Amino acid sequence: MKKTLLSVLSLLMLASPAVAQSLEMTDEQLAPYKIKRDEAGNPAEPTAAAGQRFMKALTERDAEVASVVRDAVRYEIQDEETKKFARQKNFVLIAYGVIWALLAGFALAMWLRQKNLIKQIRKFETRFADDDDDSDDDQ
Amino acid sequence: MKTALLVVCALIACVGFVWLPHLVFAAELQYDLYINQKIFYYHVPAAFMQFVAVFVCGITSVVFLSTRSAQWDDIASGAGDLAVLFGALLLTSGPIWGKAAWGHYWVWDARLTQSLLLWTVFIGYALLRRYGGLGSERLAAGMAIFGMAVVPMIYFAVNFWKTQHPSNSVVPNLTGSMRMAFWISMLSYLSLFVLLLAAHVSIGRWRRRFLSVKYIAMETE
Numbered sequence: 134m135k136k137t138l139l140s141v142l143s144l145l146m147l148a149s150p151a152v153a154q155s156l157e158m159t160d161e162q163l164a165p166y167k168i169k170r171d172e173a174g175n176p177a178e179p180t181a182a183a184g185q186r187f188m189k190a191l192t193e194r195d196a197e198v199a200s201v202v203r204d205a206v207r208y209e210i211q212d213e214e215t216k217k218f219a220r221q222k223n224f225v226l227i228a229y230g231v232i233w234a235l236l237a238g239f240a241l242a243m244w245l246r247q248k249n250l251i252k253q254i255r256k257f258e259t260r261f262a263d264d265d266d267d268s269d270d271d272q
Numbered sequence: 273m274k275t276a277l278l279v280v281c282a283l284i285a286c287v288g289f290v291w292l293p294h295l296v297f298a299a300e301l302q303y304d305l306y307i308n309q310k311i312f313y314y315h316v317p318a319a320f321m322q323f324v325a326v327f328v329c330g331i332t333s334v335v336f337l338s339t340r341s342a343q344w345d346d347i348a349s350g351a352g353d354l355a356v357l358f359g360a361l362l363l364t365s366g367p368i369w370g371k372a373a374w375g376h377y378w379v380w381d382a383r384l385t386q387s388l389l390l391w392t393v394f395i396g397y398a399l400l401r402r403y404g405g406l407g408s409e410r411l412a413a414g415m416a417i418f419g420m421a422v423v424p425m426i427y428f429a430v431n432f433w434k435t436q437h438p439s440n441s442v443v444p445n446l447t448g449s450m451r452m453a454f455w456i457s458m459l460s461y462l463s464l465f466v467l468l469l470a471a472h473v474s475i476g477r478w479r480r481r482f483l484s485v486k487y488i489a490m491e492t493e
Contacts, residue, residue, distance in 0.1 A: 221307040224372035228311045228365045232318070235364065239357045239468070247475050254482055261489075 166190070278470055281463040288460025295453040302450075308372035313453050315365040316443065317461040319387075322358035323423050324465060325351045326390065329397075330420025333413035342480060345409050348416060350472035352397045354465060355419070359391035374436060382429040383437040386422060393419040 166187040169177045192199040292313070302309040329351035336344040366384070367377040378384065393415060400412045430439045446454055 218307055221372055224308050224368055225310050228368040229314060231364045231368065232314050232361050235357065235360050236464075243468075243471060243475065250475065250479055250482065254478075257482070257486065257489075 274470075278467060281466045285460050285463035285467060288456055288463065292453070292457055292460060295449070295456055299449040299453040305373055308369060311365055311369040311372070312442075313457045315362065315369060316454070317457045318358050318361035318365060320458065321461050321465050322355055322362055322390075323427070324462070325355035325358055325469075326394070326416075326419050326423050328469070329355055329394075329416045333416040337410065337413050343477075345413070346473045346476045346480065347469070348413065349401050349476050350469045352394055352401065352412070352416060353472055354468055355394040356391065356398050357468075358465075359387070359394060362387065363391060379436050381435040381437060382433040383426060383435050386426045386429055390419055390422045390426060393422065 166183055168180065168183045171177045188199060188202070191202065296310050296313045299310075299313075301307065329348050332344045332348040332351065335341070336348055366387075370379070371377045397412050397415045397419065400408050400415065404411065427440065429435060430437055443454065
């Protein structure tokens with residue numbers, strides 16, 4: 134979410150020449166809202182800090198415009214999250230379905246094996262009972 | 273005592289598996305992996321149960337080889353089949369998760385390859401038990417001991433080699449709702465394992481007794 138917020142705000146700032154032209158802001162005026170960097174060029178603050186400064190300044194300058202920007206960013210984030218969820222939930226459902234299908238298949242195989250075993254035992258018992266009858270007849 | 277234990281396991285398994293989906297989806301969302309991380313709560317317990325099944329099979333095989341007592345062989349046979357079952361759960365849920373997280377169903381890294389190897393060893397064990405005939409129990413016991421030796425290599429594979437698979441530090445570092453969902457899943461899987469093992473051992477025992485009587489009857493004729 135923070136990355137999306139940052140990317141949207143960065144796009145606004147990267148298009149600064151066009152933005153500056155339309156918003157009548159110079160590069161010097163936009164400079165405070167860029168990420169602070171150390172001598173090596175690495176970020177010296179959290180990535181969202183610059184965007185938060187921008188939003189704070191925008192809110193102080195014009196609350197209505199700030200509100201509109203926040204809504205646009207919120208919509209972007211929600212749209213991205215919804216698409217990500219829709220794309221990924223199918224994997225979860227398929228994985229769970231396969232697991233339960235395998236467990237059910239194993240239980241069924243065990244049940245069939247037991248049923249077959251009982252059938253063989255009964256067949257054997259019948260055969261023994263017939264043999265006993267035959268031996269009784271012989272006597 | 274045995275019946276009471278099985279009843280308790282049945283209750284735990286039923287309650288656990290009914291409650292689990294709610295716990296899983298109520299658990300915190302992992303930031304990087306997002307929703308597909310939820311497969312974790314079924315995939316990892318399946319892996320642990322496979323390891324448990326392999327260890328039970330291996331240890332009871334060792335006892336069978338030293339005592340030649342058939343009851344240990346019955347337990348080994350049941351545990352071997354369960355190693356195949358839980359291995360199948362692991363090797364199907366894993367690639368589905370892999371596709372979601374990595375974009376590939378399968379990568380030939382150390383842990384995945386050795387897991388597949390272990391599964392094929394126990395498929396061989398199950399086939400040997402089914403079709404090996406009289407005397408195959410001892411050969412199967414040897415296979416089970418070999419399989420048991422592979423498990424530590426699978427577990428520590430992520431430490432020894434550079435793998436794509438997540439490390440072993442994930443489970444100890446779980447917090448809050450994720451930890452609860454995971455351990456309820458483990459408990460449910462363990463109860464299911466005990467139930468399936470008891471059922472399988474019972475069937476195996478009856479089959480062995482029936483075959484013994486059948487062979488005696490055939491010899492008498």
